[in-house]
Amino acid sequence: MIQPLSGENLSEELRTAVRRFESGLCEQAGQLCLSILDHNPHDAWALYLLRLVERRLARPKPSTKPALIWQFDPARAWESDWLQTLLGDVVEKSIVDNSWSQIAETMIVVDNRLVPEKVSYYRRAFEMGCRVILVHLSDEAFKDDLGAYQYCDGVIRNYRSDLLAGYSKIRFIPLGYKAGFTADAGAAKPAAARKYLWSFAGDAKKLTRGPMLQSMARAGDGFQHLSEGFGSRDALPTDAYRRLMDDSIVVPCPSGWSNLETFRVYEALEAGCIPIVEKRPGFDYFTQLLGPHPMPTVTHWEDAATLVMRLKAEDGLEPLRQACAAWWATYKPALTAEVGAFITDRLKAN
Numbered sequence: 001m002i003q004p005l006s007g008e009n010l011s012e013e014l015r016t017a018v019r020r021f022e023s024g025l026c027e028q029a030g031q032l033c034l035s036i037l038d039h040n041p042h043d044a045w046a047l048y049l050l051r052l053v054e055r056r057l058a059r060p061k062p063s064t065k066p067a068l069i070w071q072f073d074p075a076r077a078w079e080s081d082w083l084q085t086l087l088g089d090v091v092e093k094s095i096v097d098n099s100w101s102q103i104a105e106t107m108i109v110v111d112n113r114l115v116p117e118k119v120s121y122y123r124r125a126f127e128m129g130c131r132v133i134l135v136h137l138s139d140e141a142f143k144d145d146l147g148a149y150q151y152c153d154g155v156i157r158n159y160r161s162d163l164l165a166g167y168s169k170i171r172f173i174p175l176g177y178k179a180g181f182t183a184d185a186g187a188a189k190p191a192a193a194r195k196y197l198w199s200f201a202g203d204a205k206k207l208t209r210g211p212m213l214q215s216m217a218r219a220g221d222g223f224q225h226l227s228e229g230f231g232s233r234d235a236l237p238t239d240a241y242r243r244l245m246d247d248s249i250v251v252p253c254p255s256g257w258s259n260l261e262t263f264r265v266y267e268a269l270e271a272g273c274i275p276i277v278e279k280r281p282g283f284d285y286f287t288q289l290l291g292p293h294p295m296p297t298v299t300h301w302e303d304a305a306t307l308v309m310r311l312k313a314e315d316g317l318e319p320l321r322q323a324c325a326a327w328w329a330t331y332k333p334a335l336t337a338e339v340g341a342f343i344t345d346r347l348k349a350n
Contacts, residue, residue, distance in 0.1 A: 011036070014046055026053045048150075051127055058129070065092035066133065066347065067104040071111040071118075078263065079137055079158070082176025083110065085332070086339050087135075105130055106347060112137040114144040119151070126151035131347045141258040154346030156339065159259055160289045169349075171342045172289060173335070177267045180238040188272025188325060191249045191318040197221035198308060199248040201236050202264070203229045208278060211301040212254045218305040219312075223248070245271035249317055250308055252276045254301065260285040265295075269328040274321050276304050290331070294323040 010018070017032035033050035036043050068091040074080045087108065095102055100121035107125070109132060111118070125132050134148060136157040149155050153169070160172040198216050203209070204226045216222055223244065227235040236244065245251065251268035253275045255261075260278055265286075268275040276296045277286050286293060298304050311317050 026056050029053050066106040066108045068094040069102050069107050069109045070096045078178040081179045086336050090340050090343055108133045110135040116145050119147040122148040122151040133343050175261055175263050177270050178263045181267050191321050194249050195247040196223045198250040199223040199244055201225040206257055208254045212252050215301045215305045219308045248273050250274045254278055272325045274324050294327050
């Protein structure tokens with residue numbers, strides 16, 4: 001978690017330094033930090049505040065595009081194509097490090113499975129005066145250690161969190177589509193040209209997926225391919241999965257193990273389908289993450305089949321499919337622009 005400079009663990013001198021910093025009296029705050037460090041060179045909080053003071057007083061650096069540094073192999077990242085869409089025009093070069101040793105003056109670091117041992121890398125970059133945007137992936141269960149956040153100028157992460165939403169330095173992004181899904185994609189077919197009213201391919205054991213399949217069976221004209229898990233041997237290859245999506249009108253998108261959000265939602269949108277997404281009482285995750293959207297949303301999956309059958313009877317499938325496709329086509333470039341602006345603003349922030 002992000003740790004503020006407050007609490008009973010701070011000395012009175014350091015508290016005074018914090019008050020000076022928060023009042024804009026940075027030179028006084030810096031002098032107090034230096035005094036503390038003269039007596040205790042290992043005071044981590046005094047050093048941290050001193051670096052913040054130095055950043056605020058530093059002259060603006062020349063505008064340069066940051067380096068993109070991967071701390072795991074991008075070839076094994078489901079999000080690699082999606083991040084290329086969002087970051088492609090923002091970065092200068094891409095480096096695969098995977099050793100937490102490469103540091104650039106301005107950098108965007110893509111990392112996952114954050115543990116306390118990784119914090120020293122981000123702290124080292126911070127103390128060197130580097131500007132760092134962390135792209136934090138795969139924290140679906142909210143188990144990762146967030147100690148690195150305090151040393152970053154900004155954090156872009158998937159899986160929206162209400163507990164983190166109040167921090168201005170954190171920007172949430174959707175999961176997007178998995179790597180390879182958009183390869184050789186043609187124009188989306190209209191509903192009348194699609195083979196299946198609905199389809200589902202994946203693991204049926206997760207949370208609400210059983211009730212979803214029972215409900216959708218009532219809608220008829222569906223297809224399902226059940227597998228052991230995400231990326232398992234019996235899962236559909238990406239190209240076959242894309243062909244299934246291209247031939248499906250409706251794609252129900254139940255939750256994963258720990259989160260309502262799955263890649264399936266954005267793959268369905270990318271293929272011009274109608275995703276049906278899930279919400280919980282008092283918790284409309286997708287509206288909180290994406291803003292207003294046209295995707296049908298259900299709290300109880302038994303309502304999904306009724307919804308689909310009504311749309312079919314009223315000839316409403318194609319208009320809704322077009323509405324979802326048009327919204328997604330507008331949303332993606334807008335998101336790319338917002339992410340780029342966030343990175344630019346955070347790299348310039350004091």
